[in-house]
Amino acid sequence: MFEFKLPDVGEGMHEAEILRWLIAPGDRVKVDQPMLEIQTDKAVVEIPAPVAGIVADIPAPVGQIAHVGDVLVRFDTETARPASSVTKPEAASAVANAPVATVTSSENGLTTPKPGAVRAAPAVRKRAVELDIDLNQVRPSSPDGRILLTDLEAFVAARTSSGTKDTGSNGATKSNGYASTGNKSNTNSTHSLADHGEVGALIESVSPAPTPASIITNSNGTTGSSMGGEERKALAGLRRRIAERMELSWRTIPHAASFTEVDATELVALRSKLQASLEKSGLKMTYLPLVVKAVVQVLKQHPIFNASLDDQTREIIYKSYYHIGLATATPDGLLVPVVREADKRSLLDLANEVNRLGDGGRKRTLKPNELSGSTFTISNVGSFGGSYGVAVINPPEAAILAVGKASEQAVVRDGQVVIRNMLPLSLSFDHRLIDGAQAGAFLNSLKELLVNPSLLLLEAI
Amino acid sequence: MVVGDVTTAVNTIILGGGPGGYVATIRAAQLGQVITLVNAGPLGGTCLNSGCIPLKALGAASRRFRQLSDESNAQMGLHTGPVSLDWDQLQSWKKSVVERLSGGVAKLLAGRKIDIVSGPGWFMNGKEMRVEGEYGSHRFTFDNCIIASGGVAVALPELPFGEGVLTASQALALTTLPAEVNIIGQDYIALELASLLQSFGSNVTLLSPGEQLLPQVDPAALRLVQAGLRKRGVQVVTGAHSFRLDGEGQLSYQAGPNARHQKGLVVVSNGVQPNTANLNLKAAGLDNLTVNARQQTNLAHILAVGDCTGQTPLATTAIKQAKIAAATLAGQKVAYGPQALPMVVFTTPELAYVGLSAQAAREAGYEIVTGRFPLAANGRALTLGEENGVALSVAEAGSGLLLGLTLVGPGAGELIMEAALAIEMGATLTDLTEILHPHPGLAEITLESLEQSLGQAIHVL
Numbered sequence: 001m002f003e004f005k006l007p008d009v010g011e012g013m014h015e016a017e018i019l020r021w022l023i024a025p026g027d028r029v030k031v032d033q034p035m036l037e038i039q040t041d042k043a044v045v046e047i048p049a050p051v052a053g054i055v056a057d058i059p060a061p062v063g064q065i066a067h068v069g070d071v072l073v074r075f076d077t078e079t080a081r082p083a084s085s086v087t088k089p090e091a092a093s094a095v096a097n098a099p100v101a102t103v104t105s106s107e108n109g110l111t112t113p114k115p116g117a118v119r120a121a122p123a124v125r126k127r128a129v130e131l132d133i134d135l136n137q138v139r140p141s142s143p144d145g146r147i148l149l150t151d152l153e154a155f156v157a158a159r160t161s162s163g164t165k166d167t168g169s170n171g172a173t174k175s176n177g178y179a180s181t182g183n184k185s186n187t188n189s190t191h192s193l194a195d196h197g198e199v200g201a202l203i204e205s206v207s208p209a210p211t212p213a214s215i216i217t218n219s220n221g222t223t224g225s226s227m228g229g230e231e232r233k234a235l236a237g238l239r240r241r242i243a244e245r246m247e248l249s250w251r252t253i254p255h256a257a258s259f260t261e262v263d264a265t266e267l268v269a270l271r272s273k274l275q276a277s278l279e280k281s282g283l284k285m286t287y288l289p290l291v292v293k294a295v296v297q298v299l300k301q302h303p304i305f306n307a308s309l310d311d312q313t314r315e316i317i318y319k320s321y322y323h324i325g326l327a328t329a330t331p332d333g334l335l336v337p338v339v340r341e342a343d344k345r346s347l348l349d350l351a352n353e354v355n356r357l358g359d360g361g362r363k364r365t366l367k368p369n370e371l372s373g374s375t376f377t378i379s380n381v382g383s384f385g386g387s388y389g390v391a392v393i394n395p396p397e398a399a400i401l402a403v404g405k406a407s408e409q410a411v412v413r414d415g416q417v418v419i420r421n422m423l424p425l426s427l428s429f430d431h432r433l434i435d436g437a438q439a440g441a442f443l444n445s446l447k448e449l450l451v452n453p454s455l456l457l458l459e460a461i
Numbered sequence: 462m463v464v465g466d467v468t469t470a471v472n473t474i475i476l477g478g479g480p481g482g483y484v485a486t487i488r489a490a491q492l493g494q495v496i497t498l499v500n501a502g503p504l505g506g507t508c509l510n511s512g513c514i515p516l517k518a519l520g521a522a523s524r525r526f527r528q529l530s531d532e533s534n535a536q537m538g539l540h541t542g543p544v545s546l547d548w549d550q551l552q553s554w555k556k557s558v559v560e561r562l563s564g565g566v567a568k569l570l571a572g573r574k575i576d577i578v579s580g581p582g583w584f585m586n587g588k589e590m591r592v593e594g595e596y597g598s599h600r601f602t603f604d605n606c607i608i609a610s611g612g613v614a615v616a617l618p619e620l621p622f623g624e625g626v627l628t629a630s631q632a633l634a635l636t637t638l639p640a641e642v643n644i645i646g647q648d649y650i651a652l653e654l655a656s657l658l659q660s661f662g663s664n665v666t667l668l669s670p671g672e673q674l675l676p677q678v679d680p681a682a683l684r685l686v687q688a689g690l691r692k693r694g695v696q697v698v699t700g701a702h703s704f705r706l707d708g709e710g711q712l713s714y715q716a717g718p719n720a721r722h723q724k725g726l727v728v729v730s731n732g733v734q735p736n737t738a739n740l741n742l743k744a745a746g747l748d749n750l751t752v753n754a755r756q757q758t759n760l761a762h763i764l765a766v767g768d769c770t771g772q773t774p775l776a777t778t779a780i781k782q783a784k785i786a787a788a789t790l791a792g793q794k795v796a797y798g799p800q801a802l803p804m805v806v807f808t809t810p811e812l813a814y815v816g817l818s819a820q821a822a823r824e825a826g827y828e829i830v831t832g833r834f835p836l837a838a839n840g841r842a843l844t845l846g847e848e849n850g851v852a853l854s855v856a857e858a859g860s861g862l863l864l865g866l867t868l869v870g871p872g873a874g875e876l877i878m879e880a881a882l883a884i885e886m887g888a889t890l891t892d893l894t895e896i897l898h899p900h901p902g903l904a905e906i907t908l909e910s911l912e913q914s915l916g917q918a919i920h921v922l
Contacts, residue, residue: 007826028700030672031820050824052672077676119862119887122799129796145860146887 002051002075006038006066014332014364015067018060027055029075036072039367053077065365120147127152139231238333249395252311256431257390258439262450264406264423270453274347288326288380289350291403293456294449296322296343299376302442304434306375308396316433325374325394326354328361329384336394337361338374347456378403387424399429399442423450468600471497473790474590475607476582476740479506480776481767482609483566485783489607490573492791497601498570499592501581505563507611507768508776511630514562518555519633520653520807523660527693527809533846546661548638555633584745587760605762607786608750609779610740612733612768617645620704625727629654632728639663641725643712645704647674649806651730652686656808659695666723668701668714670731675806679818679853681833682867686812689849693809733774754796756786764789777802801884805874810849813877816865816884819855828858830890832914836870838921839909840901847871852910854880854890861889866910872903879907890915 006016016038023035032048053075060072118125118135124147128135131152138155140147235243267290275285299306299322307318322343325336337357342350360366377394381387382405391402404424411420425446429439449455475486478500486496503510528534529544570577578601580594590606592599614628622628627635629650632642640663644655647669659665667674667690674697675683690697703715712723735750742748747758750765752772757764764786767779781799788795806812822829836842836850850870856863866880883893890911898908912918 007824031676052676077671121886125798126795129798130794132794144889 001056002053002077003071004050004073004075006060006068006070006072007047015065018062018064018066018072021058021062023049023055023058023073025055025057029053029055038066049075051075051077118147119145121149124149124152131156238335242333245395246392249392253393253395254431255390255393255428256434256436256439257426257428258436258443259388259424259426260443260447262423262425262447263411263420264450265421267423267450267453268406268421270457278348278351283348283351284355285351286354287382287403287406288354288378289347290453290456291378291380291401291450292324292326292339292342292350292354293347294446294453295324295376295378295401297449297456298442298445300343301445302438304438305399305429305442307398307433308375309398309430309433311396319375321375323374323376325377325397326357326361327377327379327391327394327400328358330362330364332364335361335364335366335371336374336377337366337370338372340373376400381426382406382424388426391426391428393428393430397430398433399427399439401446402426402428468589468602470602471495471576472603473497473605473607474499474582474601474603475609476500476590477506477609477611477767477769478502478504478566478577479609479611479767479779480508481611481769481779481783482506482607483570484780485607485609485766485787486575487569487573488784488787489790490575492787492793494787494790497576497578497603499578499580499582499590499601501579503563504566504570504577505559506609507630509562509566510559511633513776514559515555515633516629516650516653516657517807518558519551520657522551522554523657524809527660537846546638548661549636552634552636581739583739583741584747585741587745587763605790606764607756607783607790608737608740608758608763608765608769609767609783610736610769612774613736613738614729615731615734617704617729617731620645620706620727620729622729625706625710627726627728629728629730632658632726639726641723642666642728643668643723643725644728644730645670645701646728646730647671647676647699648730648732649675649804651728652690653807654728654730655695656690656693659690659693660809664694664725666696666698666725668704668716669697669699670702672700674699675812677804677818677821678812678814679820679867682812682814682851682853682869685810685849685851685869686806686808689809733768735769735771737769752782754785754798755789756782756797757789773802775802775804799885801881803877803881805877807874810847810869811871811873812867812869813873814865814867815877815881816863817855818865818867819853822855822857822864827864829864830856830858830861830914832856832910832912832918834906834910834913834918834921836906839903839906841903841905842870844901845871850906852906854907854910854914856890856911856914861891861915863888863890863893863911866907868907870903870906876904876907879904 019037019039021036023029023033029035029049029052031050031052034046035049036047038047056074056076058073060066060070066072119140120128120135125135127149128138133152133155135147135152138147138151141151141154142148267287271285271287271290278285303318304316306322307316309315310317321341324339324342326339328335328337337360339345339350339353339357345353357366357370360370374394374397376397377400379391379400379402381389381391381402385405386402387404389402391400393400402425404426406421406423408419409422410417411422412418413420425443427439427443472495473489474497475482475489476499478498482498482500483504486498489496505514508514526544526546529541534541578592578594578599580592582590582592585591585600588602590601590603592601614622614630616622616626620626632654638661639658642658642663643666644651645668651667651669652674655665655667673680673683674687687697698716698721701714701716705713706727707713710724712725712727714721714723737750742750745763746760747763750758750770752758752765752770755764756766766782766786767776768774770782772778782797785795785797801815803815804813817825817827819829819831832852832854834852836852837848842848842850847870850868850873853867854863855865863880863883865884866877868876879893893911894908894915898904909918909920913921
């Protein structure tokens with residue numbers, strides 16, 4: 001029996017939607033025969049059959065969101081029996097009243113160990129087992145990444161000197177069964193391998209697949225108990241993608257920024273009013289849809305902010321469509337879901353879409369077309385308490401608006417100090433396309449709308 | 462209560478005297494344990510008595526037999542008279558090899574003063590075992606137990622073992638050389654059996670249920686092995702299914718669109734299932750013998766090793782697991798975690814592989830560099846009159862970490878250990894190519910394959 005699990009097909013993918021099965025249970029398949037189409041947040045991927053055999057069952061139906069490591073299909077490879085013969089060998093040989101163990105083995109059921117997952121000599125790995133140490137946490141001293149016995153000893157020394165500092169949280173946070181208690185007198189060894197439940201974890205720590213997930217579970221390195229207080233992790237998955245995009249942006253776009261502060265007192269009032277009236281429908285009205293609404297109107301007045309520079313032809317592309325990207329923090333990193341045709345949407349519609357995209361972004365359920373194609377991006381840094389900052393432009397766009405957190409401030413109105421709700425705005429723009437004066441004009445237009453949000457409603461809803 | 466039933470309290474029972482059981486016994490004794498070995502049948506188990514050793518003995522004889530009349534002899538100016546085969550004498554020579562080894566095991570156990578109880582044992586509960594011995598029934602209470610009961614051949618549902626349908630073991634003990642043999646299987650046993658019977662003069666048809674013989678093996682290496690089988694006269698049919706044996710001993714099956722018929726003896730090598738049917742595992746509180754990396758079942762005091770665990774059914778792994786189990790019993794912290802499993806197939810040419818094939822490495826997510834060196838370009842091979850073979854290496858791109866090696870040619874099964882050691886040590890292409898290899902020597906094909914992947918092989922263009 002061969003189980004095919006959803007592999008990490010790349011770039012921070014954690015899950016994928018089962019789009020189409022090209023095989024069915026009972027089918028005889030050849031190696032590399034296309035068997036499945038899955039959709040990740042980036043693309044549709046066709047997956048070929050990893051083995052030859054007969055499809056035993058398909059636990060992942062079309063439409064299911066499968067996670068990396070989920071079993072998608074099982075193949076009967078061990079006997080490659082014709083589909084017609086369903087009698088299992090154990091049933092044939094079962095002696096009455098005698099227990100029969102499950103048949104999992106055969107020549108083709110060989111479990112090939114995976115080499116190279118941890119680069120250490122067998123003696124070092126053996127010693128690590130004795131010491132209850134996950135070698136993934138040990139920093140190799142040699143430049144080729146091989147862990148030596150001396151590295152292991154140094155790790156133990158460091159752990160012992162850090163004392164029982166981290167024993168308190170061990171049980172809960174260490175998921176790999178090789179957690180270090182740092183307490184050798186612990187006779188009630190809860191981390192011993194005696195516990196059958198930890199076996200899978202043990203095997204994994206002997207030869208773990210280098211997936212982002214497995215790196216994340218090694219939480220120990222960041223607690224400072226690892227040697228020298230530093231740890232190296234591969235730049236992988238979504239993080240790598242973000243890094244590439246940021247590098248591209250910062251390398252190619254001369255960033256300039258302009259800041260302003262908007263009196264959002266009426267905006268706050270309007271939002272509260274809308275929220276109250278929408279309460280019954282269960283819809284959540286945040287500031288963001290209002291800001292999107294305002295931004296779209298301002299983009300129409302200042303088309304260069306909705307444009308992009310074609311690096312190849314050196315042409316400026318002005319766009320008459322308004323797809324607004326919303327920078328969203330997810331547990332894995334930054335994603336930018338896109339509100340398409342924001343100019344054609346009512347405020348209610350916008351609110352719905354903003355909520356849906358925010359939710360989908362955090363759950364990583366959005367489709368590739370919902371994560372690309374924006375013409376202007378808004379980063380709601382206020383959602384985590386931010387005020388001002390230079391946001392990095394989402395290429396190939398011309399500008400990005402960072403909206404800070406509205407807060408009550410003492411401001412001067414008509415010679416009096418009064419309390420107003422002030423909203424910080426930061427605009428980063430591509431200085432190749434946009435001058436400072438234009439940026440100022442853009443912010444002023446936006447300010448006007450946000451200070452008097454009733455103007456928004458003239459065109460809204 | 463059986464008459465004469467006495468209960469004996471013992472420390473540790475090891476159930477089974479095959480490579481798993483006797484190795485566990487000796488290692489446990491070395492570690493200070495008091496062992497009672499319960500064994501039905503001759504010492505040495507399947508491997509020694511009816512499996513690997515007979516297979517290898519007959520295989521070696523068949524090669525020698527064939528070489529005596531090989532046309533290459535004449536090229537070297539060697540002329541032999543007519544060569545003949547005395548099958549009875551061959552079988553008794555084989556038997557003498559087996560007896561010598563089995564006797565050797567008995568001496569080793571006697572030298573360590575191991576109590577051996579002959580007869581099948583089964584569980585009465587988690588602490589007691591009954592053994593139906595030669596001189597009546599014995600009852601033992603034990604503190605710990607290592608089960609090493611081995612495996613049994615899995616039948617094809619449509620071709621139960623019996624008259625006209627033999628297991629591979631039975632085929633090795635035939636009293637006459639069959640004229641026509643149909644071997645159903647795609648594992649190393651099927652290939653070796655086909656190779657040796659054909660070499661002795663049988664007319665062999667190898668019927669592979671799968672599309673590929675030895676599905677884990679690199680196709681380029683497999684082609685050479687398959688060509689070797691064909692050259693010997695073995696007919697290879699892949700994708701064969703729907704087997705049926707009629708009353709007159711005629712085998713019919715389906716291959717592709719054609720229904721075919723064939724006379725002759727039928728041998729089925731369809732893998733192995735745990736030999737647990739008569740152990741009464743339920744009474745001990747066990748459903749099966751799935752084990753953790755310390756070789757413990759879900760009862761910590763009952764361990765299991767080898768084929769009965771349902772893992773890779775090879776003596777190679779059983780022997781290692783036996784040592785792990787013995788160490789676990791001795792209170793050591795150990796884990797079964799080899800990174801490389803060397804596999805050998807004694808066909809002509811011989812095949813051996815370890816680690817990942819190129820395809821498996823890619824599927825595991827590695828970016829790889831591959832190397833290839835033909836045996837015909839190796840000086841030592843030509844002096845042996847052998848030029849049919851290849852070395853295929855797989856390493857991780859960048860780091861050069863060796864991931865796998867496949868060898869075809871004389872001595873492949875011994876030469877493969879260089880790569881097994883390298884993988885276990887986490888060695889790189891540079892590590893290996895820095896090592897002196899005897900010249901002229903067959904090991905140079907490994908060296909040059911690795912150098913070829915670095916673009917630096919000397920003896921190929």
